[in-house]
Amino acid sequence: MIKLVEVQKSFGSQVVLDRLTLEVPPGKITAVIGPSGEGKSVLLKHMIGLLQPDAGKVFVEGEDITVMRRWELNRVRERFGMLFQNAALFDSMSVFENVAFPLEEKTKLSRPEIDAKVHEALEHVGLRGVDRKFPDELSGGMKKRVGLARALLLNPRIILFDEPTTGLDPIICRAIHQLIKDTHSRFGFTAVIVSHEIPEIFDISDYVAMLYRGRIIEMGTPEEIQRSDHPVVKQFISGSLEGPIHFV
Numbered sequence: 001m002i003k004l005v006e007v008q009k010s011f012g013s014q015v016v017l018d019r020l021t022l023e024v025p026p027g028k029i030t031a032v033i034g035p036s037g038e039g040k041s042v043l044l045k046h047m048i049g050l051l052q053p054d055a056g057k058v059f060v061e062g063e064d065i066t067v068m069r070r071w072e073l074n075r076v077r078e079r080f081g082m083l084f085q086n087a088a089l090f091d092s093m094s095v096f097e098n099v100a101f102p103l104e105e106k107t108k109l110s111r112p113e114i115d116a117k118v119h120e121a122l123e124h125v126g127l128r129g130v131d132r133k134f135p136d137e138l139s140g141g142m143k144k145r146v147g148l149a150r151a152l153l154l155n156p157r158i159i160l161f162d163e164p165t166t167g168l169d170p171i172i173c174r175a176i177h178q179l180i181k182d183t184h185s186r187f188g189f190t191a192v193i194v195s196h197e198i199p200e201i202f203d204i205s206d207y208v209a210m211l212y213r214g215r216i217i218e219m220g221t222p223e224e225i226q227r228s229d230h231p232v233v234k235q236f237i238s239g240s241l242e243g244p245i246h247f248v
């Protein structure tokens, strides 16, 4: 489905991805965990071609996207939904307009068809009666729900979530996780979730991959990761200050 092979990426002299290899299982939820600033967002951006590797290959459903022209890449991107860290809503557009945007851009649906799809998507994420509101009138959790509704709208085969619950209280955080899990069971897309919510993220993930020093140092089921003997993984998931990970 998505496969990164020996991906190398530096910004100036800073090596962020260091011959990273990762295979994302199709139709499953894979969480990417790792310390702040290790390159988790950079990794997600390589999966959808928003960043190009300096070396290595990125395959999406068997096609190498690193050699694609822009129009080919756009075609591949249509298979993706993405929920960015800040939900990336357009502040000057209402909730309705934000959610309708991909349909207006990418389909030839009629106005009533768009209306119906937007309302259906908002209902899926438990939002009703907010379509005329603007993003700054919504809570953080509601914004994430709107972002999720928009990400789901085109029925994508792959959805990338960049820290979908950061900054939300524990109850809303759990509600968003549950929503991701429920929509995943219903639609069966391939999901990659970058998250700091440990151990909560283990409850909704099929697999967990730990990024450290530019590589995936371990990948397994949540149970396997929680039983890991790897000193970095053990320290990270226990949140201990003692161990190989140094904090500055």
Ligand SMILES: Nc1ncnc2c1ncn2[C@@H]1O[C@H](COP(=O)(O)OP(=O)(O)OP(=O)(O)O)[C@@H](O)[C@H]1O
Pocket: 011, 016, 034, 035, 036, 037, 038, 039, 040, 041, 042, 043
């Ligand atoms: N476009 C860019 N130009 C220069 N440096 C960048 C760029 N994008 C990311 N970086 C750097 O790459 C490193 C990894 O960033 P990234 O946002 O992927 O980390 P992260 O693991 O997602 O962090 P966090 O968990 O704190 O969100 C950081 O040091 C960041 O400053």
